[in-house]
Amino acid sequence: MAPEITRLHHVGHVVRDMPAALKLYRRLGFALPTPSYPAMVPQDGGTLEPFGAANTHADFPQDFVELVTVVDVDGAGSRVPADARLVPLNAPPSVLPSLMERINATSANLSDCLDRYEGLHILMLSSSDIEATAARFTNSGIKHGGVNTVRRPVGPRVETVRYLEIDGVQPGVEAEGRIGVAADLDPGIQSSRAADHPNGAVGLVDATLCIADPELDAVRTRYEAYLDRTPKANGRGYVFDLGAATLTLVQASRLAEALPGQQPPALPALVAYTVEVRDLAATKDLLQTNKVPLGRAASGELFVPATAAIGTVIAFR
Known part of the structure; x- marks a missing residue:
C-alpha cells in the first residue's frame, strides 16, 4: 500500500516580535494577510484583549508557511500589529474550558520553543487519510494525542481541519519541536487564499x-x-x-x-x-x-x- 503522507502540510516559524517578522517576510517577497489574534473581554469588563498564540500564513495552492507568535500579556501592546485582526473567542460554556486548555497548552509549548531559540519549530506533514495515519501510528507504537477536529469559516464556506500531534519528550512536542500530521488541505478553499507572492x-x-x-x-x-x-x-x-x-x-x-x-x-x-x-x-x-x-x-x-x-x-x- 502506498504511504498516505505525500507532502508537507506546513512549517511554522515561531517569532517573538510579529510586526518585525511581518516586515521581514514582506521584504523577502511573501504576501501575508493581517495576523489573527484570539481575544477575550477581561472578566472585569473592558475591550477585547489578545491572548494565546497568534498567526498568519504565506499561502500556496497546496501548503503554507505559518508565522506564529505567543502573546506577551504583560507587553502585548508593543508586539501586536496595529492592524491585527482580533478574533473573539466564542464557544458554548460546555466547550469553553477544554478550548481554553488547548489554547493554553499550545501557548506553553510555543513559549518553550522560544526558550530554545527563535526560528523554525513546527513541522506538519500532510495525509490523504488522517484516520489511517492515526491507526498506523497507534499500531506502530508511535504515541500521539489522537485526531483533533477544528472547523472555521472561510468566506461562505466552512473549513474542516483535522490533525494529530506526536507525543515525544512531552505531549505534543518532540525534541526538535511540534511534529504532527494534518489532513490534506481542501484544494478549493486553499486555492482561494493562495497569494500571488512578489518573490514568485x-x-x-x-x-x-x-x-x-x-x-x-x-x-x-x-x-x-x-x-x-x-x-x-x-x-x-x-x-x-x-x-x-x-x-x-x-x-x-x-x-x-x-x-x-x-x-x-x-x-x-x-x-x-x-x-x-x-x-x-x-x-x-x-x-x-x-x-x-x-x-x-x-x-x-x-x-x-x-x-x-x-x-x-x-x-x-
Whole structure:
C-alpha cells in the first residue's frame, strides 16, 4: 500500500516580535494577510484583549508557511500589529474550558520553543487519510494525542481541519519541536487564499532537520516510522522523498557543507525550509533590490541566512 503522507502540510516559524517578522517576510517577497489574534473581554469588563498564540500564513495552492507568535500579556501592546485582526473567542460554556486548555497548552509549548531559540519549530506533514495515519501510528507504537477536529469559516464556506500531534519528550512536542500530521488541505478553499507572492513562491518543497551526529540514525529510524518509507543517503545525512516535497535530515558536522556559513541554534533543530519559485533569477533580483543577504547552497539553491531571517534559513528553488 502506498504511504498516505505525500507532502508537507506546513512549517511554522515561531517569532517573538510579529510586526518585525511581518516586515521581514514582506521584504523577502511573501504576501501575508493581517495576523489573527484570539481575544477575550477581561472578566472585569473592558475591550477585547489578545491572548494565546497568534498567526498568519504565506499561502500556496497546496501548503503554507505559518508565522506564529505567543502573546506577551504583560507587553502585548508593543508586539501586536496595529492592524491585527482580533478574533473573539466564542464557544458554548460546555466547550469553553477544554478550548481554553488547548489554547493554553499550545501557548506553553510555543513559549518553550522560544526558550530554545527563535526560528523554525513546527513541522506538519500532510495525509490523504488522517484516520489511517492515526491507526498506523497507534499500531506502530508511535504515541500521539489522537485526531483533533477544528472547523472555521472561510468566506461562505466552512473549513474542516483535522490533525494529530506526536507525543515525544512531552505531549505534543518532540525534541526538535511540534511534529504532527494534518489532513490534506481542501484544494478549493486553499486555492482561494493562495497569494500571488512578489518573490514568485508557489509551494513548500523541503524542510531540513539538523541532528547531532551520534543521533542521526536514531532520528532517521523515528522518521521512517512516521513517514512509512525509507530515505536515501546523500553523504551528509538522509532525504525522505514524499513525492511532492522532501524532508532532509542533516548531521550537525555537515550542515555548513550543505548551507555554507550556517550553524544549528540547538540540536536537534529544524533549521531551514525551501520554497519553489517560478523564476529564480527574478526572485534573486527582488531580494537583492531589497538588500537581503544571500547565500548559495551546495545544491545550488539561493538562501537567506538564519541571521537575516529571524533564526531560520529560507531557501528558494
